[in-house]
Amino acid sequence: MKISTKGRLVTTTALATIGLIAAMIWWANKEVEDANSKRRQTNEIARGLNELRLVTFEYMLHRSERAQQQEREVSQRLAQLIETNPFSGPTQSEVLADLRERSATTHRIFEELIAAPAADSTNPVDNELIRRFEAQLSSRLLILQQENLADAFRLADFSTERINAAQQRVVVVILVGLALIALSTGGAAWLIDRSVLAPIGKLEQATREVASGNWNYKLDIGSEDEIGEMSRNFDAMTVSLRTSFAQIERSNQELAALNKEIESFSYSVSHDLRGPLRSMDGFSLALLEDYGDKLDDEARDSLQRIRAASQRMGRLIDELLGLSRVTRAELTIRPVNLSEIAHAISDSLNQQQPTRHVQWVIEDGIIVQADKSLMQIAMQNLLENAWKFTSKTDQPVIRVGAIKRDGMQECFVADNGVGFDMAYADRLFGAFQRLHHESEFPGTGIGLAIVQRIFRRHEGKIWAQAQPGLGATFFFQLKEQDHE
Amino acid sequence: MASETHRRVRTLVIALGALMVVAALALGYGGRRGLFAGSAAPMEKLSIALPTTPHAALLFIAAAKGYFAQEGLDVTVTRVSHGKAALDLLEERKVDLASAAEVPFVISVLKGARLGIAATVVSVSTEMALVVRRDRAIAVPHDLAGKRIGVTFGTSGEYFLWAFFIRHKLAPDSVTMVDLPPGQMVKALTQGTIDAAATWEPVKSEAFVALADNALSFIAADAYTVTHVVIGHSEFLNARPEAIERLVRALLKAEEFARSEPKHALTLVADQLKLDLKVAQAGWKDLDFKVNLRQSQLVTLEDEARWAMARGYVAKGPVPNFLPRLYLPALLAVQPERMTVVR
Numbered sequence: 001m002k003i004s005t006k007g008r009l010v011t012t013t014a015l016a017t018i019g020l021i022a023a024m025i026w027w028a029n030k031e032v033e034d035a036n037s038k039r040r041q042t043n044e045i046a047r048g049l050n051e052l053r054l055v056t057f058e059y060m061l062h063r064s065e066r067a068q069q070q071e072r073e074v075s076q077r078l079a080q081l082i083e084t085n086p087f088s089g090p091t092q093s094e095v096l097a098d099l100r101e102r103s104a105t106t107h108r109i110f111e112e113l114i115a116a117p118a119a120d121s122t123n124p125v126d127n128e129l130i131r132r133f134e135a136q137l138s139s140r141l142l143i144l145q146q147e148n149l150a151d152a153f154r155l156a157d158f159s160t161e162r163i164n165a166a167q168q169r170v171v172v173v174i175l176v177g178l179a180l181i182a183l184s185t186g187g188a189a190w191l192i193d194r195s196v197l198a199p200i201g202k203l204e205q206a207t208r209e210v211a212s213g214n215w216n217y218k219l220d221i222g223s224e225d226e227i228g229e230m231s232r233n234f235d236a237m238t239v240s241l242r243t244s245f246a247q248i249e250r251s252n253q254e255l256a257a258l259n260k261e262i263e264s265f266s267y268s269v270s271h272d273l274r275g276p277l278r279s280m281d282g283f284s285l286a287l288l289e290d291y292g293d294k295l296d297d298e299a300r301d302s303l304q305r306i307r308a309a310s311q312r313m314g315r316l317i318d319e320l321l322g323l324s325r326v327t328r329a330e331l332t333i334r335p336v337n338l339s340e341i342a343h344a345i346s347d348s349l350n351q352q353q354p355t356r357h358v359q360w361v362i363e364d365g366i367i368v369q370a371d372k373s374l375m376q377i378a379m380q381n382l383l384e385n386a387w388k389f390t391s392k393t394d395q396p397v398i399r400v401g402a403i404k405r406d407g408m409q410e411c412f413v414a415d416n417g418v419g420f421d422m423a424y425a426d427r428l429f430g431a432f433q434r435l436h437h438e439s440e441f442p443g444t445g446i447g448l449a450i451v452q453r454i455f456r457r458h459e460g461k462i463w464a465q466a467q468p469g470l471g472a473t474f475f476f477q478l479k480e481q482d483h484e
Numbered sequence: 485m486a487s488e489t490h491r492r493v494r495t496l497v498i499a500l501g502a503l504m505v506v507a508a509l510a511l512g513y514g515g516r517r518g519l520f521a522g523s524a525a526p527m528e529k530l531s532i533a534l535p536t537t538p539h540a541a542l543l544f545i546a547a548a549k550g551y552f553a554q555e556g557l558d559v560t561v562t563r564v565s566h567g568k569a570a571l572d573l574l575e576e577r578k579v580d581l582a583s584a585a586e587v588p589f590v591i592s593v594l595k596g597a598r599l600g601i602a603a604t605v606v607s608v609s610t611e612m613a614l615v616v617r618r619d620r621a622i623a624v625p626h627d628l629a630g631k632r633i634g635v636t637f638g639t640s641g642e643y644f645l646w647a648f649f650i651r652h653k654l655a656p657d658s659v660t661m662v663d664l665p666p667g668q669m670v671k672a673l674t675q676g677t678i679d680a681a682a683t684w685e686p687v688k689s690e691a692f693v694a695l696a697d698n699a700l701s702f703i704a705a706d707a708y709t710v711t712h713v714v715i716g717h718s719e720f721l722n723a724r725p726e727a728i729e730r731l732v733r734a735l736l737k738a739e740e741f742a743r744s745e746p747k748h749a750l751t752l753v754a755d756q757l758k759l760d761l762k763v764a765q766a767g768w769k770d771l772d773f774k775v776n777l778r779q780s781q782l783v784t785l786e787d788e789a790r791w792a793m794a795r796g797y798v799a800k801g802p803v804p805n806f807l808p809r810l811y812l813p814a815l816l817a818v819q820p821e822r823m824t825v826v827r
Contacts (some may be wrong), residue, residue: 091743109706132650139787140706143780150778150824157821 003195003225010188014181021177024170031166038086039159045099046152048078053145056110060138068114075107092158099151106144113137199227206234215242259328266324273317280310319446322377323431326453331371333458338366338411341376342400345383358390363401366411368478370458378454381447382413382474388441389417389472408480414473419466428464451476527553528727531560532714533570533582536757538685538764539712540583542605542738542773544756545749549741551734557727566666567712568639574599574715580724581716581731585640586781589715590788593809594798600718600811602728603735604781607712607772609705612644615691616680616700617673625652625702628659634678637663638797640710645682646791651707670694684710686759689766711781721811728814735775736819742773776822777810785809 052074059067082100087093116134199221209217215238221231284307292300339362346360368375383398390396399414420428420435427433429452434445451474455462459479466472530552534540543561546552552559564570567584574582575597583605593599616622620631625648635641642661649656662678666687672678674694681691692699714731721728742749746768754764785806793800807825815823 105706129650129653129655133653136647136650136707136787139783143709143783146780146783146824147778150780153824154821 001225003191003227006191006195007188010184010191013184017177017180017184021173024173024177028166028170028173032163035159035162035166039156039163041081041086042152042155042159045078045081046149046156048074048081049145049149049152052078052106053149056141056145059110059113060141071107071110075103075110078103087155087158089158092155095151095154095158099148099155102144102148102151106141106148109137109140109144113141195223195225196227199223199231203227203231203234206238210238210241215245262324266321274314277310277314277317281307281314284310316444316446319444319450323446323450323453326374326377326450326457329371329374329457331374331457333369333371335367336370336372336375338368338375338379338400338402339364341379342366342383342413345380346398349383349387353387356387356391356396358387359395359397361397361399361401363399366400366402368409368411369480370478374454374457378451378476379413381451385447386413386415386417386472388443389419389436390415391417391441393417393471408477410475410477412473412475414471416471419468419471421468422466425464425466429462527556527558528724528730529558529560530581530727530731531562531579533562533564533573533579535566535570535583536563537566538753538757538768538771539567539585539606539608539710541749541753541771542735542742542775543583543714544753545738545741546734548752548756549738551737552731554737555730555734557730557734566636566639568636571715574717577717580720581714583712583714586711586713586785587640587643587788587792588638589713590785590806591638591792591797593804593806594789594792598718599715600721600809601713601777601781602716602721602811603732603775603815604711604713604777605735605773605775607709607774608767608770609709610703610770611688611767612640612682612684612708612710613688613701613703614645614648614680614682615673615688615695616702617676617695618698618700620679622679622700625654628654628680630658630660631679632660632662632677634662634664634669634672634681635683636666636669637661640708641682641684642795643788643791644704644708644710646795647707648682648702648704651704685767686757686763689763692766693763709784711784716811718809718811725813725817728811729817732775732814732818739773739775774822775815775819776824777812777815778824779826780824781810782806782825 052071055067055070055074058064059071079100082096082103085093085096087096113134116137117130202219202221206217206219217238219231219234219238221228223231284303287295288300288303295303342360342362346358346362350356350358383400386398390398393416395416397416400412401414402409402411404410418436418441424435428435429448431449432445433449434443452462455476455478460477462474462476464472464474532543534543547559547561562570562573562579564573567582568588570579570582571584571588571592573579575592581602586601589599589601614628614633616628616631621627622631633645635645645661646656648654649659662672664672664678664681666683669681669683669687670691673681673691681687683691688701692701714735716728750764750768751761753759754761757764786803789803789806792798793803810825812823812825812827
């Protein structure tokens, strides 16, 4: 059964019990009201009977007309009071019937007593008979009125018993209701413990096991409810994660193998390829120096071309090794002052080509969280590019600065050089990609690839905005580091 | 965290369990009071002398239905013809208790017997009657003057006759009273040795059957209500309060049976008394079976005492106090509302 269904069942039971208690209390209250009404009526009857007894005694003592009249009035009122039967129980009805009969007899005997001749006969036998007759009637009146009063009290007792019974029933119903509510609450608590808390405890244990690396842990809660479903999903998830992690592990191993191959390749490039290149350059130089005078101009030009090509290839190899190092270098993140780096590079460039007059606009205090040596390489490439591509500009300006955009710091290197067509911007950061011919602006075409890789290593990004003839601006953004 | 929650839930469950136990105990309390009443004590022996008349119906029912045994009483019943005979056995100490009308009880008390009434078992106003022979020119009560009337002396029959005469303003010595035991009453009537008989059921019905159309009866409902009671020696009643309480409980069960199943009760009583069902049925509905002790009984007992002295059963003197002769504790313990005696 679903937990939600169990919950609804428990709630319904509790609500039904409360409803039952309310109905029983309402019913008992009606009973009490009805019984109270009957008790009031019974008290009226008892009061009437008491008054009847009083006037009967008064008549017996003084034989007064007033007592006779009062007896008749009370008898009449009493007869009206007991005429209708408000009771439903057979015993009460029986008592009331006895009361009616005895009341009628009492009044009849009282009338006989009034009608009895006075004991003033001269015959003593007659006097004795009359005296005995009156004594007998008086005794009967006394007995009947006592019985009537006792019965009136019995009727009152019935009403009281009914009230007591109703009150006791309410107590019993409340106790039973409380027991039922306690039972359903206990049942709910037990259900929650068994169906929710215990499985959640297992789930918690399972998450701890998985977090500690035990990917083979199986939760396996066999219930058919929501938590059972969640358990099955959890187990499916761990199976899926196990498979994914195995694949990642394999990929990592393959990656490590590839890295080793790259290392090996780099070694080969740096050592195996450099040797022949140096030989080509060296022997070409030796030919020029030793036999230059024996060679014609064309031969010497060819040798010069061989030397230039081999030197260029050497630089290409150096650039490739640089790219490789950038990829593999360990990062040491700390605050780096880009402004200082830019000033140092600009000074170096100015010294290298003192004939050029480039206007450097470098904003002070540009601080980023990064690896200083890699940022040195990135800024070197960006500023050398700007230097190079403003070589044909009349009044070259190179700017280094930072702006805030959407709360993030963006740094830039801008120049007013030749610029480029943004249609080719996607090729800009590819290795060996060039937007200008080498004869126009010399270079290997690997510098921006290195720059982009450096920013990727920092989880940052770089992008460019340019227009042909108006210059180019390279923006870069670095991931904000947490300050601890 | 999870284990803490588990612990709290278990504590809650235990607390709720405890609440339910308390509720169950509270619910059971009311039932237990009735459950254990009178069931564990050993059986008490009692011997009772009962008249073979419907007036002792409740006692016969209690015996036949096993109510005495249910209440832990081992009752031995001795059957006699009428209440006075049962009282005689009691006075001879042959039985522990007897069932009889109040009149023989009053006479015995006046004679010095220290008896007590444990409970009333039946009252009846219209059963006691004068059965007369029409052929003796008796049509109205005043025609009885000078006639011979059979009556069992010292019984409620004699007191009824006395009350009947007063009710009709007749001098008791205007007739001749013939002392006859109940068993000879019908024969005397049919043979004509008496003109009328003051008697009760089942003799009354038997007389009617015997006289057929020649029978006529007079009653005096307003003059006398016969009350039959269970009587014991006061010292016995005081010494065996537990037994008397059980007896009262058994009688109350019998009363409830007679009320709820009157036909079954009548059949059972007729069978017990070896009476023809029709004879037993006559007057059955007039019998008011109620186990109680009433204040009004004291008035009747005192009237009967005055009559007994007037009739010469004992020497004239002050009417004795009958209040100590009513044994109240049993009824007070079992159903106090049945006891209306002023204390």
